[in-house]
Amino acid sequence: xxxxxxxxxxxxxxxxxxxxxxxxxxxxxxxxxxxxxxxxxxxxxxxxxxxxxxxxxxxxxxxxxxxxxxxxxxxxxxxxxxxxxxxxxxxxxxxxxxxxxxxxxxxxxxxxxxxxxxxxxxxxxxxxxxxxxxxxxxxxxxxxxxxxxxxxxxxxxxxxxxxxxxxxxxxxxxxxxxxxxxxxxxxxxxxxxxxxxxxxxxxxxxxxxxxxxxxxxxxxxxxxxxxxxxxxxxxxxxxxxxxxxxxxxxxxxxxxxxxxxxxxxxxxxxxxxxxxxxxxxxxxxxxxxxxxxxxxxxxxxxxxxxxxxxxxxxxxxxxxxxxx
Numbered sequence: 001x002x003x004x005x006x007x008x009x010x011x012x013x014x015x016x017x018x019x020x021x022x023x024x025x026x027x028x029x030x031x032x033x034x035x036x037x038x039x040x041x042x043x044x045x046x047x048x049x050x051x052x053x054x055x056x057x058x059x060x061x062x063x064x065x066x067x068x069x070x071x072x073x074x075x076x077x078x079x080x081x082x083x084x085x086x087x088x089x090x091x092x093x094x095x096x097x098x099x100x101x102x103x104x105x106x107x108x109x110x111x112x113x114x115x116x117x118x119x120x121x122x123x124x125x126x127x128x129x130x131x132x133x134x135x136x137x138x139x140x141x142x143x144x145x146x147x148x149x150x151x152x153x154x155x156x157x158x159x160x161x162x163x164x165x166x167x168x169x170x171x172x173x174x175x176x177x178x179x180x181x182x183x184x185x186x187x188x189x190x191x192x193x194x195x196x197x198x199x200x201x202x203x204x205x206x207x208x209x210x211x212x213x214x215x216x217x218x219x220x221x222x223x224x225x226x227x228x229x230x231x232x233x234x235x236x237x238x239x240x241x242x243x244x245x246x247x248x249x250x251x252x253x254x255x256x257x258x259x260x261x262x263x264x265x266x267x268x269x270x271x272x273x274x275x276x277x278x279x280x281x282x283x284x285x286x287x288x289x290x291x292x293x294x295x296x297x298x299x300x301x302x303x304x305x306x307x308x309x310x311x312x313x314x315x316x317x318x319x320x321x322x323x324x
Contacts, residue, residue: 003201004201007194007216010191011217014187014194014220018051018187019227020179021050024176024177027173028176050187050188051187051221052072052191052252053255053258054187055191055192056069057259058191059071059199062199066272069268070218070275070276072253072259073279074217075221075252077279077282078222078316079222079249080245080312081316083241083245083290084286084308084309084312085313086241087293092302095238095242096242096305099242099294100239101295104243105291105294106147107147107247108291111250111287112287114253115280117143118140119277121270122272122277122280123277134267134269136269137256140254140257141254141257144253144254194221198212201216225245229241249287289311290312
């Protein structure tokens with residue numbers, strides 16, 4: 001019980017500190033020379049993804065690669081769940097009717113391709129290594145650089161501006177920088193606690209480490225993205241809501257490469273159990289449904305419109321049950 005309470009408290013601290021991290025990151029991107037579109041996007045993406053990174057690096061330190069990898073993959077499926085769940089609740093707004101598909105199709109396709117690389121590596125369960133890092137990580141980084149270079153990021157810059165305007169507070173650059181640093185330290189500490197006590201929770205209860213990483217920890221570290229989507233809906237900026245989730249998914253997949261650098265026993269994907277493969281396949285299926293929602297020509301009534309989002313939610317909870 002004490003382990004569960006500390007785990008829950010750590011999750012709450014991660015969420016609260018991550019919200020502040022994102023808020024201060026917005027201000028820095030607006031008031032400094034780092035306000036260019038690409039740099040600003042990296043800053044905010046890094047801010048919202050710091051919980052996933054610290055949690056996974058701590059999992060590497062305690063030698064639990066299932067939590068390290070499951071946290072990244074699980075965060076991505078939870079992000080898509082957020083979109084589907086919000087779309088169901090606010091189905092009358094028909095969020096996917098109101099977006100510009102061309103802005104988001106590249107990110108969605110890229111996420112499926114990136115995850116396909118992970119799936120292939122998990123299936124083969126062997127990898128060519130370079131400096132003790134799996135070659136699939138170099139492929140992921142290369143694909144990400146290609147995506148950033150050739151796809152337009154103007155909508156993400158707009159997302160940054162809208163989020164900053166929505167904070168309702170005007171911090172100085174110095175205050176925002178200090179706040180960002182303090183929030184980052186808190187996120188690092190609480191994220192580390194999530195991994196440590198998540199590992200203990202798995203050992204004490206007999207739960208699958210992949211389940212703990214992919215669902216319990218991933219849900220905790222993805223809640224800041226939920227806040228971002230809710231802010232976007234409040235602003236009636238549906239492109240911001242969808243774009244923030246898809247962009248975060250791409251960034252999370254790059255963090256796998258960082259975890260592999262710190263994992264010294266060989267390619268980290270080779271050290272995981274089979275529990276992460278269905279999570280990766282689930283993500284590809286969920287993003288496939290998001291692509292369908294963005295590209296479909298006819299929407300029909302509310303039930304027909306909401307059916308794909310409902311299917312995503314059902315897929316998530318069924319897979320949670322079986323992995324548990």
